[in-house]
Amino acid sequence: MDPYEAEAGKIPPTDLYYDLPLYGRYNPSPQDFKPLEEYCNSNTQEALQYWTEVLEKCDSTCYVYQNPFGGRDVFALGSIIIKSCHLGTRDAGSESSRDYSTADKNEVAAIQLVPNTVPVPRIFFSGKLKGKDAIVQERIPGVALNVAWPYLSPAQKDSFKEQTQKMMAELSTVQPPSTVLxxxxxxxxxxxIVNRDISSSESAILFSDRSERGSRKLNFMHNDLQPSNIIVRNDQIVGIVDWEHAGWFHWDDVGAVHSRFRTPRREDFAGIQLSEEELNDLEYWGDLYAFEPSDSSMCFK
Known part of the structure; x- marks a missing residue:
């Protein structure tokens, strides 16, 4: 199958995401909902009323992801993605006490720092709707890399890793403010741990023993480069999404978080009969940070 096929009617029943037609695939059409420009990035009363009405259009038929842990759901409405918990209850589950406003502000601020060589979604709204945190952003046409993955050739996978690493290197050229030490x-x-839903182990890698790290460079890093956050089309990366974990971090620390918490490891599948080829494919994305962004010997096409 064409790895970039995004029309629901052309997806075979054997596809891993066949039962999730709005997940990871978007083929725009002229009839798709599009936000009114006059209300984008506005918090006037008229804009809040408009975005509340847009939110109310998101029912159970619009689910991209329904959070089973008491947290926020993700909806697709035409050309936009909305993250909100307006349909669910937040009185139970591990994410029920999470403050999404912090992550949303981080996403908005991070995207503003991204060089124009790295494609990102436009943010249309971030704030409170119906008393709950919501963020509305552009739905980038294409296919999530994890969705396309089973249909990609080894050469295509190599190319996407190389493209991602080039963008990582470009992000690292952004300098932190002088006040960030x-x-x-x-x-x-x-x-x-609560607001980003990360483990104490991840927090320890990113933030502990700070006094010993003064000599290492702080890099601008996405910090969640799972294939599901990379949108592709026609052998090119066309979008990097979900910047809520972005920040100023040490390269090797984010690399450690990536290999331990963001990607599968073969020991996780010890009880399953998988071939060496299948295991290598599962681990393929785990060494994404195995280069230094300032290393001139790292050649990109």
Whole structure:
């Protein structure tokens, strides 16, 4: 199958995401909902009313992802993605106490720092709707890399890793403010374990023993470069999404977080009979940070 096929009617029943037609695929059409420009990035009463009405259009038929842990859901409405918990309850589950406003502010601030050589979604709204945190952003046409992955050739996978690493290197050229001396999200977070839903182990890697790290460079990093956050089309990366974990971090620390928490490891599949080829494919994305962004010997096409 064409790895970039995004029309629901052309997806075979054997596809891993066949039962999730709005997940990871978007082929725009003229009839798609499009936000009114006059209300984008506005918090006037008229704009808040408009975005509330847009939110109310997002029902169970619009689910991209339904959060099973008491947290926020993701909806697709035409050309936009909305993250909101307006249909669910937040009185139970591991994410029920999460403050999404911190992550949303981080995403907005991070995207503003991204060089124009790295494609990102436009943010249309971020704030409170119906008393709850919501963020509305552009739905980039294409296919998520994890969705396209089973249909890609080894050469295509190599190319996407190389493209991603080139963008990582470009991000690292963005300099932190002179006041930033320690690892931090773009918008400092007093409680990332709760507000970012990260483990204490991840927090320890990113933030502990800061006094020993003064000599290492702080890089501008996306910090969640899973294939599901990379949108591709026609052998090119056309979007990097979900910047809520972005910040000023040490390269090797984010690399450690990536290999331990963001990608599969073969020991996770010890009880399953998988071939060496299948195991290598599962681990393929785990060494994404195995280069230094300032290394002139790292050649990109």
């Amino acid at each position: 320690e690892p931090t999200y773009i918008m400092p977070d007093p409680n990332p």
